[in-house]
Amino acid sequence: MSLQFHRVALVGKYQDSASSAVPDSTREIIAEIAGFLTAQGCQVVLAERTAHSTGLDQYPALDVATIGNECDLAVVVGGDGTMLGIGRQLARYGTPLIGINQGRLGFITDIPLEGYHETLSAMLGGAFEEDHRSLMHGKVMREGECVFEAFAMNDVVVNRGAVASMVELRVEVNGHFVANHRADGIIVATPTGSTAYALSAGGPLLHPLVPAWALVPIAPHTLSNRPIVVADPVEIAIEIVSGKDASASFDMQSLASLHHGDRIVVRRSEFRVRFLHPTGWSYFDTLRKKLHWNEGGV
Template structure:
């Protein structure tokens, strides 16, 4: 009996209702179906009184989800997809994102396309696109205080108010550099269209094996985005006396104190996205972000002499 999973955003009633409908459809077709919510992939935040909130990366897989699962349908917006990616990546389960949110940059189809999407899934008529992830860990001396898989970005900044921070950052074996900024972002190519884009970083195609470092509002004209091979791990030492807060993918984080260090590297796990048509990154940029739209003054023809 083939096996499938469903992960849905339980905050949105429509996602819960569609999850029940998909489960019934797959079960009637002879599939074993396991249903869970995306809450397990949202790690939450450690508090000042309890800064250690360590959940191992492999400890987020929901019960019943395993390597024998052919696919998982994710119902929600980009936040649900980010949470689900942490839940299923260690098992290598391909996911199909169905947008019930707003932007839906990471999703593949809309609700009105659901019948055709499920038919393609059951027929195995799809492609798999792998996206690189980062493993983010906070160390105090040699102890791991916190860790998480990251599909988009890691952000380190001061709270509660934005103000200048100082960081010592080492990339691979290169000499450490000093950066003064409101914060720093380390992102994957997938995350290059998220927070780092708003902070002035470049858009990077998903298949490029790089990471990027983007200072947030740097206090120097020389501090700009840096793109480097993802074979190079990154170590961030906060120089500020007050504690900083680290946020991963916008829905998980922890406090980072002066005696801590943040270690970021490409993860051994990746997200496998189900594509119902051949992946076309520029089309998504155009549809979601308006990149490369025809200019209103573009000439319709060129007369040659």
């Protein structure tokens, strides 16, 4: 095998609390995969938070910027949430990512943990499909000033407060008024995010090659307020017209207590996330498996 990736970063799930270690099973999985990569001839490093959570100190621990600048590949072990977190951060460096699924659904971490050895070995040798995913750059503007900004690979969500009634949201696309939505909120989803919250809210599935966003109202007061797909070069602005305790979430990175008049502005980022999949990978195979299509029917 001719090794295509020499310095490989391993990124795993970690606890939100800095003082909490990951379960022994997760530590063992990370250690086993690190040993496998080393046996393949790779120089293995760990993401700092993964090293801290697992206590595996025999490998160099690097921050995200150093991984982006110095590593040829990142292997992500966990669920889609783990991949979203590191994917947003590494997009600016163009670092390719391979996902080993330790979670449940796994739309973007698509190599099963069981028996990953053969698949990963082939991919390290160059047998893979490359898949680029769009990234959103969102801001919260208040009286002309940016008070919060973040990247999102899945979605930007504006939600009503936990105990409040619905909110009213003014939606604009490229400065053109679309509608005032009275609803529990609204989702701006990428094709990657179209299989997440937006799907649960009744939004469409978007193929990753489609350069578009889905605008999906959450429980709208008027049933004619339907999801709409717009081209992703546009700028989307969502203004808080009325309602209490609304919040904005960018792939779960949140700003609570939005004010009336706040504008959530979403644009396409200049960066894209690079996923590598096994040879023969198909988006439709993933949909059939994860959404259980063709099961129970004739």
